[in-house]
Amino acid sequence: MTAPEALVIECVGPVTTLTINRPEAFNALNAGVLAELRQAVLEAEADPAVRAVVVTGTGDKAFSAGADLKELAGMTTDRAHETMRSGQRVMRDIERAAVPVIAAVNGVALGGGFELVLASTFSVLSTRASLGLPESGLGLIPGYGGTQRLPRAVGAQTAAHLMLTGARLNADRAYQLGLTPVPPVAPEDLLATAVAMAEKIAAQGPLAVRSILTALEAGRGALLDTGLQLETGLAALAIGGAESDEGINAFLERRPAVFADPATAPEETA
Structure with a gap:
């Protein structure tokens, strides 16, 4: 058995x-x-x-x-x-x-x-x-x-x-x-x-979820200013990314957001 x-x-x-x-x-x-x-x-x-x-x-x-x-x-x-x-x-x-x-x-x-x-x-x-x-x-x-x-x-x-x-x-x-x-x-x-x-x-933005977890982890033992600096960088990447385009447009159009799989999403350019 x-x-x-x-x-x-x-x-x-x-x-x-x-x-x-x-x-x-x-x-x-x-x-x-x-x-x-x-x-x-x-x-x-x-x-x-x-x-x-x-x-x-x-x-x-x-x-x-x-x-x-x-x-x-x-x-x-x-x-x-x-x-x-x-x-x-x-x-x-x-x-x-x-x-x-x-x-x-x-x-x-x-x-x-x-x-x-x-x-x-x-x-x-x-x-x-x-x-x-x-x-x-x-x-x-x-x-x-x-x-x-x-x-x-x-x-x-x-x-x-x-x-x-x-x-x-x-x-x-x-x-x-x-x-x-x-x-x-x-x-x-x-x-x-x-x-x-x-x-x-x-159902949330997958890159946003990972960024939040990254910020939480980094902030556990960090000084507040260090954590805020990391948060700024992660938030800026989110705002400039395609994932937030979908999320904001879905909100304005009053429809559910459909976030792309990070593995298949196109690479972001600066």
């Missing part, structure tokens, strides 16, 4: 859905799943036909319960260092992808699962979602970026409380803290809601 795929990839139009498929392990992130996630996001980023990615987990219990503890047990310090750096690279590649990555959180997102949510462009939560970084209760600490991204998202004191106590956030509290931009949705509506958001993004 062939083993089921640990990551199920489904492409429908401009949206690619990635489903972590290890329900027997609460969709834990072992090395194989992390490598497949990274590869799938990089391939989506390189494919101009893909405009958005949705990441979710199989079943209704777990988005991902985190790193696979069976892999970590008995690991040497040197091996653990390599493993953590590898996991961090996966999260970083997702965070800075030129295609938006939407986390559809269908259940618990703990440890590395929560870190995957934090690395995504944004998330949509089921009312059954539960998020936390419980590593301290295991004598561990978050290793896939949680100690850095969570304080940036919710503030230092709230992040410290969550990590030091191992407390979990329910979906409503996560929304209150700004960890998701939309109110939690019914479990049966979660994937459809996330895909609808992905399709909405896919």
